[in-house]
Amino acid sequence: MIKKIPLNKVKNLLDDLSGDYKVFAPVKNGRSIIFDEYRSDKEVNLEKFSVTSIKEALFPSHEAMIKYDYKKDPSDLSKTSLSLKSEVNFDKTVIFGVHPCDARGFFTFDKVYAGNGYRDVYYKTKRDATAIVAITCANPLATCFCTTVGGSPADSEGTDVLLTKVDEFYYAESYSEKGELLLKNSNFSSPQGGVDNEQVLKIKEEAVQKLDKNFSTEGIENKLLKIFSDSDYWKNATSKCLSCGICTYVCPTCYCFNITDEGVMGRGERIRSWDSCMFPLFTLEASGHNPRARKFERYRNRINHKFSYLVIRNNIIGCVGCGRCIRHCPVSLDIREVVKGVID
Amino acid sequence: MDRLDILKEKVKEILPEVDFVIGYSKGFDILHPSPYFVSEERQIRNLIWDEFCINNFANYLPPPKRVPNGLFKQDEKIGLVVKGCDSRSIIQLLQEEIIFRDTFIILGMPCEMKIDLKKLREKIDIDYIQSFNVSGDKAEVKTLLEKKTINLDEILYDKCLYCKYPNPLIYDYLIGDKVNPRSREGFYKDVDEFEMISNEEKISCWEKEFDRCIRCYACREACPNCYCQYQCIAQTRRPHWISQSTETIDKKFFQMFRAFHNAGRCTDCGECDRVCPVGIPISKIMKKLTKEVLRLFNYEAGVDEKLIPPLMTYKREEDNIG
Amino acid sequence: MSDIQKDIQNNDSNIKIIAFLCNWCSYGGADTAGTSRLKQPSEVRIIRIPCTGRVNPLFPMKAFIDGADGVLISGCHPNDCHYIEGNFYARRRLEVLKYFIDFMGIEKERFDYQWVSASEGQRWQQLIIDFVERIKKLGPIGKCET
């Protein structure tokens, strides 16, 4: 199905949708644009690149897995019963205005949390209830490299609706039933009288042209394994890294988490919160031993995880080329340079 | 000879003495120079020096006593490019005996100014930057989409606009001529103004700011004074100071105690603020503390190596505590 | 009815105040007030600590974050510290803290530190009456909710 919507009706659309769905969109927060739950008093910005990725919608920075409560048996004080409550979120959700690379990010999550092996109920439930509306990325940034890792700025894979901006309209193409349902909203009109499929195609092609292929991912998983023990390479490549968690937290595919119990006096929550393999605590063992105590080991793991382990195990590159980790890195550490160095 | 050429020559001169020298090289665009570790002579030509070279390399100085993070080996000797503001961080760390003077060589860079990308972004869409040229007190900025002339004073870091110490206070070699300091008058203007607003406004302001914090700890990792590394109480489970949740209140509490750990130690280098991916004005919090420390103890951190940080000492009769 | 009794009776608010008291002076001062049956409003909860120097400024911060409406720290008078100089360090830290929390949206009036010796039961009583009144005027602490 193909429809169109004038730019000035997008807000109406979002207000409509937020009646039926939980809507996530890139909203302005302070000076930054982040993905957050949409409310009509929030300013949506579909032009810029958001700092955070949309993974927050399906993989919140923290979520309660269970609520626990210890209760005493009044007849025998030494007996205690434990009540556990687990709430899984079934809210119908629309993620609106993502870049195609972000939408692809969930493929990695799907493999890990909703694949053939383990099924993570918290993620999977939300994923199934979610529709994604992406926007063709007409002006990629200097840090973008989606085409290098198999994506495209006009990629429709993983989206339910793809919007492409042409003059004062977004042209909307649906790619699934969920998408078609969304396009039934009255703010969309049928494309007659001005639809120019050619024009949309041209915009998409131009966007692709704007991006260089930085390196070839052919056989990269084995190249990485081969260079694994070349500590000097990794040390040199990562000496400026600060071990902060920005790259992993803004990354649309990083899915690691930490589990902690947060409670007072026998009552509380078991939460999971984002964790970052860049933190030394990430692999610290109870004995005090840390297999990845040094930052080059941690960074090496991050690269290997994305470009080797996931490829070997799940046949997917765990990087969508959104470039956030480069853009927001405090020391402008460039993942492309590091991977290129491996290939060379 | 311009400062960069002198620097390159000096790096070449000291390179045999050290394992490497930390300077700046080009990053993914002209606005984002990146720390550059020079260990071979051929790398020297990649060094750059411009109004975007901002990182505080004091952060890379090794804590030689305990190195769980394994940044450097204890026996490594390094050289590093140090601006006036960065030199205060080094003095602070020396004062705390966290680093030792004989393990590094300071190439002191007198510094005219640095451009605050957050301010620049308000003026022009820097995602598509093409060129940036300074002439006099203005800058010609060109992006893919537009071209603008911007007054430099509008886009400098606050710390540069009121820079009292543009020349390093401690160095082994001074690279080029010293530059004139600016007046400190007005440095605390934003803090003063914030103090005047109502408490409700303060609460709602911080609530909005910390709402978007992603708890990535970049502020901490970029801070030269935050050297607790993985013992930071933000993540330790015992003592359980703080929940691992990303509720706004927890994120605010984290920043409050990180700030307070820096009371009397912070040199207003602004790295925490700069690195924050979601633009939380952390330096305003830090400036509040430096302002109070100045008022109460007449003390500026990182200026005199011989002094004791004010919260590590006391007077029987305090001058400004009644 | 005396003013003190009136203050105590007017006690319907839901204010929570946490006081950290040094074991050697102020905790004893509060004991002295109790032994002398010096009536006080009931909002204050006392946590015993060895010395005001033990007070990591994070404790009052944490108390406010957790929802305390007021925090009071009290120890030996300057020069009288049981541990020589703990209260001198505390004085500096807590003074900075007072202005800092105000900046972060916790009115500085919600926080106080005072010196009360073990013999100053009456002083303790008056301090509590005044502090509780002050906090009641401010009302419950402004919550920072997401």
Added chain:
Amino acid sequence: MRIGFFICHCGSNIAGTVDVVQVAEYVSKLPNVVHSVHLMYTCSQPGQKEIVDAIKEKRLTRIVIAACSPKMHEVTFRRAIERTGLNPYLFEMANIREHCSWIHDDRELATQKAIELVEMTIAKVARHESLFSNKVDVNKKVLIIGGGIAGIQAALDMADGGFEVVLVEREPTIGGKMAQLDNTFPTIDCSSCILTPKMVDAGQHEKIKLITYAEIESVSGYVGNFEVKVHKKPPYVNYEKCIGCGICERKCPAKAPNRFNLGIGEGKAIYIPFPQAVPKVATITKEHCIYFKSLAEGKLNRCKICQKVCHVSAVDFEIKDEYINEKVGAIITAVGFDLFNHSVYQEYGGGRYPDVISSLQYERLLSASGPTEGKIKRPSDGKEPETVVFISCVGSRDDSVGRPYCSGICCMYMAKQAILTKDHLPESKTFIFYIDIRAGSKAYEEFVKRAQVEAGAQYIRGRVAKIYPENGGLIVRGVDTLLGQQVEVMADLVVLANGVISSRGSNELAQKLRIPYDQYGFLSEGHPKLKPVETNTAGIFLAGACQGPKDIPSSVAQGSATAGKVQGLLSKDQLETSPLVALVECSRCIGCFKCLKVCPYNAIERITLKDGSLVASVIPTVCQGCGLCVATCPSASITLKGFTDDQLIAEVEALCR
């Protein structure tokens, strides 16, 4: 974890205000609590037995007792718990009496507060760990500060018990105020006759090291191991050589006020305080000495007559300040008192009338070894007075001069002085203006009667409004409140009963010793009833009037009492140190050593771990448990046992829940 909770009724002290049944009921629902009961008196024998039995029967591993202040009975309960074999530190008290039931009237609010205080304590106790003491060697020497009767008594008792004593006295001689007295109440026995033998004993005892004309410079260390620096002021006479012959004093041309006689009569720049002084040595007062005065003025007058006449070459103008370091295991503070300075009383002449004198000056007039050789001569003209008026409560029981307390001894010494006046001058008349007569001790009331009946002292109840000179005498105008009329007495001599105040410099000393003092400057005992001679600082004790006004019998009793306490302390070879000390978790220490820099006791050292990293470590026997290092450590790598971060956080969280 199995927590047992016991709440105390304390008769009606707690249960009268707090619903203890409701608290016990509530607490039984808290996590880990397996036993929750209320008891009438937890501290009593049956109460303790119930606790002990419950620990055994219910296999309790943590104990919380909600009762009085832990300062009252923490030790009692620890001992009881220890008897069961449970570690005594797995225990915590909730103070619901002093901090709750006694200060509130509203039962509901007090009960709610008690519940919260108990919850807080339960949260804390759950994070307790078993703690064990360390042992530290004891230095078996005692320092006694102050050589008055209390100090002398303590010194002799200690020395007789076989312990080494260092006795430090600020004046050139020991003896204190008692040495200045003529006779003592209520027996009218000669003060010096009973004191000087003790002074001589103290001076000659082989176990007592006497350091006079010296003050305490600094004190460090802790019970069992104090290090004291004594500042010996230069007397310009070598005390070792001086034989106390007194020829220097006789020949000295420089007149000076007589200090021992409180300015009555003349003294010399070089002087021996009094004939029975111990040590009997001469001392030069620099400010009156002709040589030193001329030296200060830049002139050259080499008087030095004393040096020339001294047979033993003891006079030495080159003596400098000397600092003596002593290591002791305990310290007894017996620094005595001073008299209230009556010059603030303008109505009594503000010190302007020579014949209005202080009681202690009068003692010197009465004393056979005083300036008048025991003849009562009034200072203005040396005439024997016919009418002597005594005024009580000068600087006592008077809020207007900040002295609301009773000095305790004045009523008695006024009676004594009235009796002695009659003895010396049988024709004289004495009047005593008083507020109340306080004579509450053995044979005291009878003694006052004796003054009234035998000595004919006329007691007038009322305050004196004004004293003014007239016709060479003094008119004392006051009111007799019993008769309700004005009275005027023409007096030849007025003696003021100056109140007792804390000894000058005693507060500075208290700061050095880290012991508290009250608002009047008297040093504070550990507990007004149960620890009258201990202080809150382990190893430091109080004797005599430095703790509050006291007469001689009480001061002597306290001197002996401290000696008993200290002997008990020093009879052990090793002391158990408190386990409530700091501990560095070395695997977490980041090696910033901020802790080391702030530690007041130098209790933190640097140690090297196996991996070569340098970290901080606490010396547990030196640590006093103040927790300053814990609050300073940025990475929370130091814990203070018994007051860990986790425990305090748990308390805060429990309260804020």
